[in-house]
Amino acid sequence: MRLRRMEGGLLNLPGIYIHVPFCSAKCPYCDFYSLVGREKTDAYCAAVTDELKTLRRVGPLADGLKDRDISTVYFGGGTPSFVGAENLSRLLRAVKENYVLLPGAEITVECNPSSSLVPGFFETLAAAGFNRVSLGMQSAVGAERKKLGRRATAADVETAVKACQQAGITDISLDIMLGVPEQTESSLLSSLDFALSLGVTHLSAYLLSIEEGTFFDKKRDALNLPEEDAVCDMYLSLCGYLKNNGFRHYEISNFCLPGHEARHNTAYWRDEEYLGVGPAAHSYLNGRRFYFPRDLDAFISGMPPVDDGPGGGWEEAVMLALRLDTGISLQEIKEIFAVAPSPSLPAILQQYQSAGLLTFDGDRLTLTERGFLVSNTLIGEIIDVITP
Numbered sequence: 001m002r003l004r005r006m007e008g009g010l011l012n013l014p015g016i017y018i019h020v021p022f023c024s025a026k027c028p029y030c031d032f033y034s035l036v037g038r039e040k041t042d043a044y045c046a047a048v049t050d051e052l053k054t055l056r057r058v059g060p061l062a063d064g065l066k067d068r069d070i071s072t073v074y075f076g077g078g079t080p081s082f083v084g085a086e087n088l089s090r091l092l093r094a095v096k097e098n099y100v101l102l103p104g105a106e107i108t109v110e111c112n113p114s115s116s117l118v119p120g121f122f123e124t125l126a127a128a129g130f131n132r133v134s135l136g137m138q139s140a141v142g143a144e145r146k147k148l149g150r151r152a153t154a155a156d157v158e159t160a161v162k163a164c165q166q167a168g169i170t171d172i173s174l175d176i177m178l179g180v181p182e183q184t185e186s187s188l189l190s191s192l193d194f195a196l197s198l199g200v201t202h203l204s205a206y207l208l209s210i211e212e213g214t215f216f217d218k219k220r221d222a223l224n225l226p227e228e229d230a231v232c233d234m235y236l237s238l239c240g241y242l243k244n245n246g247f248r249h250y251e252i253s254n255f256c257l258p259g260h261e262a263r264h265n266t267a268y269w270r271d272e273e274y275l276g277v278g279p280a281a282h283s284y285l286n287g288r289r290f291y292f293p294r295d296l297d298a299f300i301s302g303m304p305p306v307d308d309g310p311g312g313g314w315e316e317a318v319m320l321a322l323r324l325d326t327g328i329s330l331q332e333i334k335e336i337f338a339v340a341p342s343p344s345l346p347a348i349l350q351q352y353q354s355a356g357l358l359t360f361d362g363d364r365l366t367l368t369e370r371g372f373l374v375s376n377t378l379i380g381e382i383i384d385v386i387t388p
């Protein structure tokens with residue numbers, strides 16, 4: 001469930017996250033840290049390479065990385081594919097030169113279909129060692145994609161998936177968005193039909209959230225967003241549809257064919273440790289959290305990561321673990337964190353179970369799909385009643 005410290009070292013092996021903060025345009029709903037254009041790509045790649053070299057040896061993260069191998073690498077953004085396969089390969093080489101990757105390490109890169117449609121793009125990635133690709137599709141319906149500011153067509157997505165598979169990278173995830181302006185349950189199901197027809201192994205389904213300061217935030221009233229109840233129905237339909245097609249709903253927003261869980265992200269939900277490199281990237285090592293500020297120039301100039309305080313408390317571990325279909329065990333919480341659940345907890349959990357929000361067998365509790373829909377409130381309430 002979380003990092004366990006044992007005599008003689010740490011059990012889990014950290015993953016590395018590299019934030020690539022460049023995009024071809026800013027999507028109207030996006031508040032991720034990303035800049036439009038590629039002008040500073042070379043300086044950025046040089047800075048990431050430098051950080052990968054030095055973080056292990058000096059600075060606040062060195063203790064947490066010493067003598068530890070790496071189990072996963074994840075390039076996210078931004079749009080990593082926008083900087084090109086050669087640059088991504090160069091960054092992965094820098095990871096390999098400075099860290100020992102376990103045999104079979106999962107190495108993922110987020111790609112945009114448009115910037116992947118370059119001859120030889122996926123072959124170059126495969127040759128460098130990338131073995132998993134996450135493609136931003138959001139919707140297969142042209143009008144919905146347009147509303148989201150996505151330039152690529154569904155045909156581009158199909159071409160990108162096929163090119164990726166032909167290059168030998170068959171572990172492919174597609175992002176799907178729920179609650180898109182003018183989306184209906186039937187348009188969502190047509191996107192899912194399309195996604196599954198491509199033979200992908202993983203789907204991530206995110207609810208569109210309107211973040212402060214984004215273009216969508218300013219235009220909220222004109223967006224014609226589906227009603228909240230309709231979006232909840234879409235989520236439940238999506239869960240049913242994917243389950244009927246052999247996908248495991250292993251995390252609130254994530255679904256996979258058996259054996260194709262995203263190992264890197266699953267480690268986050270298990271509250272395990274990771275190193276994050278790049279502007280806006282976060283790290284959790286040696287029980288402490290760090291982050292690089294959302295500032296590309298500061299990152300390029302070598303500004304060190306900022307200490308963000310301790311991590312790994314029981315509330316955090318419970319909050320993350322309840323996102324997974326494996327849930328939490330009250331006995332484990334007791335043993336690992338020395339937290340004694342309140343004697344009234346089982347009765348309260350039975351009430352939630354009767355309401356169809358969770359399942360509880362006397363020790364392990366997991367949220368149901370209806371529970372996932374209200375997870376923010378529900379998880380907070382569970383944490384409140386765990387302790388006397």
Ligand code: SF4
Binds near residue numbers: 027032
């Ligand atoms: S491609 Fe992704 S990171 Fe870039 S602007 Fe769009 S949503 Fe944001």
